[in-house]
Amino acid sequence: TPELPATPDPEAPRAAEAAPETAAAPAETTSAGEPAGDSEMQGLVKELLEEKKAKAQGPRTKRLRPRDVWFQEVFSEEYLRTIPASIGERTEQEVEFIRKSLKLKRGSRILDLACGFGRHAIGLAEEGYEMVGVDLSMPLLQKALADARQRSTNVKFIHGDMRELNFNEVFDGCYVWDTSVGYFDDRTNLRVFQGIQRALKPGGRILVDVINRDYVVRETPTRLWWEGEGCIFLEESEFDFQTSTLHAKRSFIYEDNSPPLEQNSYIRLYNVHELRQMLHVAGFNVLEISGERFTRGYFLGASSRRVIVLAEKRARKDTM
Template sequence: MENWYKDWFSSEEYFNVYNHRDLSDARLLGELILRETRLKKNALILDAACGFGRHALFFASKGYDVVGFDLSKLFLDRARKKAAESNLNIKLIRADIRRICFKARFDIILNLFTSFGYFKSDDENFSFLERSYNFLKTGGWYVFDYLNKTYLENNLEEETVRKINGVIITEKRRIGKDRVIKEIIIDYGGNRKTFYESVKLYDSKTLQKKFEQIGYKLVNLYGDYNGNSYAEDTPRLIMFLKK
């Protein structure tokens, strides 16, 4: 299960399980980012672990130059298709977040929708945060959107079952060894496929301390995509940091 993301993010089943995810959350967060950062129109944006491009597409639609990278070929192909359909130009790169480096200097780096904590060690999880400081312009922004550990621990839904087009999707969630683990069972009438998600849990103080050690300054902290203040009972931890 250590490399769960390689199997899960290269499976078409991902889109069946998360078919309810549309651009609405991406738009909400995108608008919050624009309000908070007041990006200039010529800003260069890096969308780290961009997935299938929901946020990259939003910013490209606003006229920004966007670079996105992800490990999943499936996700990148989906992002390219969506960009072409919308006549948007996004530079998309297949790369591992633990190793990628850039010579370019970005105005803002986005690490959104819990694209963090996938790896076993803290060194691996924090490696991009440390390296990315070097390819962010002085005065540039780092936006970090992650789950709220306290909220998750207090509101974990242990099991959900859905039926979509005759396919039964069961999601089992548990917390163990500082990680939240989800087992996803997809039942095609007796033919079952099982996938996993596993994200390491960090609290806000630990993350803020790490960012400050790197050199970032915390400017603002939000608890949801509507821009409400962060608290223990808000679902997200959205950090706006400056170099």
């Protein structure tokens, strides 16, 4: 099974449940009491009146577009069918990369943020680390807990939103793997890093793995297919240069002739400069950048499929 640059990894989290949309306002007239001349003007007047009403009533729930909440549909029981048979071998290699990068002694407490079904957390727990996994997808967490019990491994799995971390200097290290950063807008993605910074002890380390924007730009649009559990997947992806967002449309075709299913994902991709700058603003010093898990410490620009950044929590007196 290919490692797909356009595909959210099974380890990635769902975001928080979307707030319900507010009821649409009734048809309005212009301030002079006359109907607007066309549909565009009517829409504009409607927006102005709603804005005026919102200011008078106080804060309102933000109306979310479908592309802002795609993760509510993707990370479900259905998503577990996409896990490739070769995931075990890949996990062993990634666990080794994470362990060597963080360079933490056995017994250190590590946060697996967006832990999914816990494949890395379980592997590191077996290496002697105290592991905590946080994810918002209950189906993935249930599988993680079942797998940990089957392997007699102790991992604390927490059902939570990566945007709302409330830990304070309790972890020696943290990793966010397989492009679990980028589901939100830039301000929210920064807030995630700031939450991690608060959760780490002084000198704590973070390892972030994302798809390299510069690599994806050269490779898209793409069309790929592969086999899953009782179904075949077709994935088509394209890159939006205005927003640096990768849009992937995945179609499920089932062997039992069940109705096909279609899902969409929208991920904000970062290049190495943007990711480095965001980590700096969040309070980290970058220590090392890699382009692949098997070429640690080497980054080859647009030729590297990944941007894997190792950073350390900056001391308060360190302003550089």
